[in-house]
Amino acid sequence: MNDDDRRLAVITGASSGIGFELAKVFAEEGFDLIVTAEDDELQAAASELNQIGRGVDAVRVDLSRPEGVEELYEKARADGRAIDALCLNAGIGAGGDFARETELAKELRLVDLNVRSTVHLAKLTLADMTSRDEGRVLFTSSIASTMPGAYQAVYNASKSFVQSFAEAIRNELKDTGVTITSLMPGPTDTEFFERAEMKDTKVGSGEKDDPAEVARQGFEALMSGKEKVVAGSMKNKVQAAAAGVIPDKVKAEMHRRMAEPGSDE
Numbered sequence: 001m002n003d004d005d006r007r008l009a010v011i012t013g014a015s016s017g018i019g020f021e022l023a024k025v026f027a028e029e030g031f032d033l034i035v036t037a038e039d040d041e042l043q044a045a046a047s048e049l050n051q052i053g054r055g056v057d058a059v060r061v062d063l064s065r066p067e068g069v070e071e072l073y074e075k076a077r078a079d080g081r082a083i084d085a086l087c088l089n090a091g092i093g094a095g096g097d098f099a100r101e102t103e104l105a106k107e108l109r110l111v112d113l114n115v116r117s118t119v120h121l122a123k124l125t126l127a128d129m130t131s132r133d134e135g136r137v138l139f140t141s142s143i144a145s146t147m148p149g150a151y152q153a154v155y156n157a158s159k160s161f162v163q164s165f166a167e168a169i170r171n172e173l174k175d176t177g178v179t180i181t182s183l184m185p186g187p188t189d190t191e192f193f194e195r196a197e198m199k200d201t202k203v204g205s206g207e208k209d210d211p212a213e214v215a216r217q218g219f220e221a222l223m224s225g226k227e228k229v230v231a232g233s234m235k236n237k238v239q240a241a242a243a244g245v246i247p248d249k250v251k252a253e254m255h256r257r258m259a260e261p262g263s264d265e
Contacts, residue, residue, distance in 0.1 A: 010033075036072050085135070095201065096197065138219075139180070139182045151201070166180050167228075181218075205264040
């Protein structure tokens with residue numbers, strides 16, 4: 001394969017966790033990469049990825065701001081190459097009692113990153129993909145999308161949006177060469193729970209899945225053109241299946257027991 005034939009993948013939230021592991025898989029599979037995040041870890045991640053693949057460009061931007069999304073897209077398209085795969089993985093959490101404890105500014109930023117930036121970057125990239133009738137998009141959703149998130153209200157709602165959004169676009173594009181896949185991990189061993197201030201919860205302190213395994217399952221589902229993949233443990237798959245029959249009121253109470261502050265005791 002010459003350089004002109006190498007495929008290009010854009011991966012957001014790629015400095016650590018599932019995003020970084022996705023980038024590793026794409027590099028191992030011969031893709032050139034554009035990886036993005038807003039934190040200091042991005043450059044170290046890009047250096048490690050360069051040891052695996054050849055073409056790795058790091059773009060440090062804040063995707064919670066519209067200007068950040070536009071900057072990433074412009075840099076990804078600067079040399080005229082097509083984006084063959086887009087992984088919309090960037091996201092943050094926020095734990096706690098919505099009405100009495102959490103900070104509005106943090107939750108609005110969560111909405112901007114998890115929801116608005118996902119719509120914005122998907123809109124820009126899918127316009128290119130549909131014009132050439134080719135491309136793949138992976139949305140990192142979550143098992144959280146299947147249940148009301150007591151003590152994680154805004155986060156779960158954001159993932160419910162992402163899941164519904166991905167499934168709707170997939171249906172719209174079903175007769176094209178563009179495929180949409182959603183990755184639905186359960187609790188995964190990343191920095192998520194620490195950053196969401198949920199280390200003292202049952203879910204935050206409990207057993208978690210390997211992000212490398214989750215990423216590999218997501219990549220394989222994407223390349224196979226699957227609608228979605230519930231990644232990680234069998235427990236996640238059972239939980240996702242049960243979510244379709246358990247009443248929302250019961251699911252909210254179940255989530256409360258996992259995510260309430262101090263529930264790790």
